[in-house]
Amino acid sequence: MASGGIARGRLAEERKSWRKNHPHGFVAKPETLPDGTVNLMVWKCVIPGKQGTxxxxxxxxxxxxxxxxxxxxxxxxKFPAGFFHVNVYNTGEVCLSILSDTWKPSITVKQVLVGIQELLDDPNPSSAAQDASYRLYSKNIAEYKNRVRQQAKQYPSRV
Known part of the structure; x- marks a missing residue:
């Protein structure tokens, strides 16, 4: 197969599977380039905040x-740069074990997105990626939660 052929084949299958069955409120689709073609190597996603959090x-x-x-x-x-969370770098990149040391090729896009949704409300302070949110989380949880609620308001549903 040509360079990236295995990756593109797997991503095409994941796209089909996602269209048939995905968690409510989530969005995951390959980006559309200006010429109308689809780039399977970059997906634009939306993760809903979990109810009751x-x-x-x-x-x-x-x-x-x-x-x-x-x-x-x-x-x-990656979330947008400056995203407020203990396990998200200032660049927006997510720090999560399934995306590094415990990665397995069997992990799907759906599992990645659900795992990140879980991480939002259940951060891992022993693997902090962002100093400001970590300090607030460990020293003033009420203010940390307030910042989270304020951030949620900055990302309303587009529907």
């Missing part, structure tokens, strides 16, 4: 970037 009501944009070695290598997952 401080994230509820927010619909958070996330970009997945796949390389030619997918599914052997995980995608890079």
């Amino acid at each position: 401080d994230w509820e009501g927010g619909y958070f944009p996330l970009t997945l970037k796949f390389n030619d070695n997918y599914p052997s290598n995980p995608p890079t997952c």
Whole structure:
């Protein structure tokens, strides 16, 4: 297969599977280029804040970037720069074990997105990626939760 052929084949299958069955409120679709073609290597996604959490009501944009070695290598997952979360770098890149040391080629786009949704309300302070949110989370949880609720309001549903 040509360079990236395995990755593109897998992503085409994931796209079909996603269209048939995906979690409510989530969006995941390959980007459309200016010429109208689809780029399977970059997906534009939306992760809804889980009901009953401080994230509820927010619909958070996330970009997945796949390389030619997918599914052997995980995608890079990025929220907008400056996204407020203990496990998100200031660049927006998500720090999550299933995207690094515990990655397995069998992990699907759906599992990645659901895992990130879980991480939103259940951060891992022992793997902090952002100093400001980590300090607030560990020293003033009430203010941390307030910041999360404010951030959720910045990302309303587009529907």
